[in-house]
Amino acid sequence: MKANIMYEAGDVRVEDVPKPQVQEPTDSVLKVVAACICGSDLHPYRHMHAHEQGGGEPMGHEVIGRIDEMGSGVTDFKKGDLVVVPFAYGDNTCPYCQEGLQTSCVNGGFMSGCQAEYVRIPQAQGSMFKLPDEIGDDSPLLPSLLTISDVYGTGYHAAVMGGVNENTTVTVVGDGAVGLLAVLSAKKLGAQKIILMGRHKERTDLGVEFGATDVVSERGDEGIARVRELTNGEGTHVVLECVGLMPAYDMSVGAVRPGGVISRVGAPQYEEAAVGFGSLFRHNITLTGGPAPTRAYMEELLPDILDGSLNPGRVFDVTMGIEDVPEGYRAMNDREALKVLVKP
Known part of the structure; x- marks a missing residue:
């Protein structure tokens, strides 16, 4: 064969x-x-x-x-x-x-x-x-x-582990297949505001059709600032990290609101990540996710x-x-x- x-x-x-x-x-x-x-x-x-x-x-x-x-x-x-x-x-x-x-x-x-x-x-x-x-x-x-x-099961797992529901705002980091289907999953679970972080228009256009209410094409600190601008300076209740690279994790930390959840399903290509007092601990942020x-x-x-x-x-x-x-x-x-x- x-x-x-x-x-x-x-x-x-x-x-x-x-x-x-x-x-x-x-x-x-x-x-x-x-x-x-x-x-x-x-x-x-x-x-x-x-x-x-x-x-x-x-x-x-x-x-x-x-x-x-x-x-x-x-x-x-x-x-x-x-x-x-x-x-x-x-x-x-x-x-x-x-x-x-x-x-x-x-x-x-x-x-x-x-x-x-x-x-x-x-x-x-x-x-x-x-x-x-x-x-x-x-x-x-x-x-x-x-x-x-x-990919759909993985995007759905991200949303489930993040606790997405009709009362949560959501940021999805990544416009690959998993990220786009995390958007679809967040919509399925009732989220009313879904921010998709991606810069490839043909992909983010599909993300909008899947349920994204906003698209942020900026990256890094500019991307974080744009997410916060769209959420009255707060960030979102849930961030679905669907990339697995360190810059995506850093943006997730910046985009999540105090008391929120970062749900990772992008296979991480790193071992060290900020979880201490100055990042997650201080603001009671939960880190979850894993292979779906x-x-x-x-x-x-x-x-x-x-x-x-x-x-x-x-x-x-x-x-x-x-x-x-x-x-x-x-x-x-x-x-x-x-x-x-x-x-x-």
Whole structure:
């Protein structure tokens, strides 16, 4: 089969590799129907060092596919079922999973190798989420359904962890796919004022359609001042940080009001951040967030997609075949594409 392999920064190749096999009774193998390139994939694309022993990393952690094979421990599914899989797999039965924190599953881990024609799913019984039988491989709903694997579920997790409701004002830092779907999520949860911090007009225009009431294109201190200007000098109750870089965190600290919440879902590319007396502690600011247990939200997010009331799949602005995935990385890295859908 063909699969996308990354060897080092900027070196992405589509290669012929062995088709994956069931290795454990809890495994399944999917024939990939739709996958994609994530903004977090750009971190290794920009910074990954070559392995000392050579070899590369199978890429991709978001997938919809049809069950091709199942281990003996996978029940309640049948071959041919169309399923979506969260970017973090888990058994969905351990104490953490039962509390809706599948990203901390004792038997879990993070998906890889989804930018391929077939992919192995560990802990398939707990991870796979069956889609309705009437959804075909060419359904116009597929892009939106794929977003519940990661980016919509992640944006929603940011809003949930931030406690967004009809009484909260919200700032979203970042106009990537997660940031735009954090806007959509904040709107879904009732926020009346949603400030989107981003400077790419084609993206922020979509953010406005998703529910942003204001757009702040300035960055740094100027951006913080603009958010405060829009909130009577107070800042917002909740800041959803959807980037993961230090400047985004610094803007979040500057934009949140006393007693507010910073909810981070951008995978942080830093270890040190201001949390002491002069930043968060003094003003009783809560810092929360983390990798999204998207499996926990799938049942909740699915109905709005199926009935057409929400269309999170609009974040996909380019569709490519598996052979063109390296070009998809380049396009996203160069800001020529927001998010690339991959149809093997």
